[in-house]
Amino acid sequence: MESERDNNTSLPLASSTLGGSADVPVVDLSVTDEGFLVREVTKASEEWGVFQVVNHGIPTELMLQLQMAGKQFFELPEAEKETVAKEEDFEGFKRNYLGGINNWDEHLFHRLSPPSIINYKYWPKNPPQYREVTEEYTKHMRRLTEKILGWLSEGLGLPRETFTKSIGGETAEYVLRINFYPPTQNTDLTIGAAAHTDMGAIALLIPNEVPGLQAFKDEQWLDLNYVNSAVVVIIGDQLMRMTNGRFKNVLHRAKTDQERLRISWPVFVAPRADMSVGPLPELTGDDNPPKFETLIYNDYIDQKIKGWALEDLPVY
Structure with a gap:
């Protein structure tokens, strides 16, 4: 581990006191x-490390199609989802990642861009519109x-x-992870x-309508309000490091819901491994x-x- 402090060396416990909903900045583009x-985006990155953007130019219909395709994939029989199962790399489908720990989800993870790094064997063929969308x-x-x-x-x-x-630039790597969090009664432990x-460097996330994303600020966990059709922007470690600490690499986590299915679609943007x-x-x-x-990013x-x-291991 680097000698530098990256705001992630001592993680708050899962039982940390919740502070209610967060007035995370919402920027109208x-x-x-x-x-x-x-x-506005600079202030939000310096003070919060997370903000939401609306009227961002991504067609609402396209966002709905993306969400529908992702949900349809996770509704497939287990055997069909296993056709894109995770192998040696991080890409692919995985169920109950870190199964022995109180992390509960299914997810699909694959590269998006640049074209030279895409491996389509991890892109579902069903639903048929998945690749085009x-x-x-x-x-x-x-x-x-x-x-x-x-x-x-x-x-x-x-x-x-x-x-x-x-x-x-054009070689920056974009990776999609679709997180599928089924309902669970024991939300305090799971x-x-x-x-x-x-x-x-940065992540851009869209959720379904079920809230669950939380940010750690002012010594408490704060729920991010759901804003219809908004994209959540999360500052990562590399922007924090490049700005010599001016931008915050926000500590965040996701909670499950007792009754409703929660799904999120973060796109992670990072430098090439050799940069x-x-x-x-x-x-x-x-x-x-x-x-x-x-440091070399890798x-x-x-x-x-x-x-x-192990107990603090994030699920990327």
Whole structure:
């Protein structure tokens, strides 16, 4: 594990006191004042590490199609889901991940972009519209991610393309995970996803209407309110490290519901495994020395995984 503190070295216990709903910033991207948008997403990243965006340009119908296709996949017989089962890599379908621990979910995990890293054997062939819908959604995800990274760059006084280039530009890796959390009566003991920060740069998530995502702020767990058709934006470890700590890599987790099925669709955006990532020279200096070591991203992943205690292991 790195000597640096990455806000994930001491995770709050699952029984931490809940603080109610969180007034997580919601940014309306239909606003024509670019300066306003730059200020809003930058402030949210500095103070929260998480925010929601609405009127983001992703067609509502496409989002509904993506959600329908994902739900239909998990409703398939077990034998059919196993046709895209996880093997040696992280990609594929997995049921009851970390089965001996109080994490309960099924999930499907596969790469989206760039084309050179896609392995379609992990993309379900049933429902038949899955590939077409997911590829179209990926195009919108890339556009929205680059737009947000551009505003965040400008918010710190950098050229618009800075963060996009710093994670590899066209070679930045996009990965989809569909989380399927069945209802459970013992919601106090069963966590859908353990407390964690995201290892990559940024994640963009859409949930179904059942709330469950929580962020840790001001020493308490706060529920994120469900906002119809919103995309939740989560700042990850690499943006925190590149900004020398100015952006927060928010600690978050997912809870199950007693009566309703909860599903979420996070898209994780990360540098290539062989890229060096660390504080940007433009954001450091004699009066603000680097707080984090520059590392090859793959080495960072290895160090972080080795530093996890089993009971704290996130589900990526």
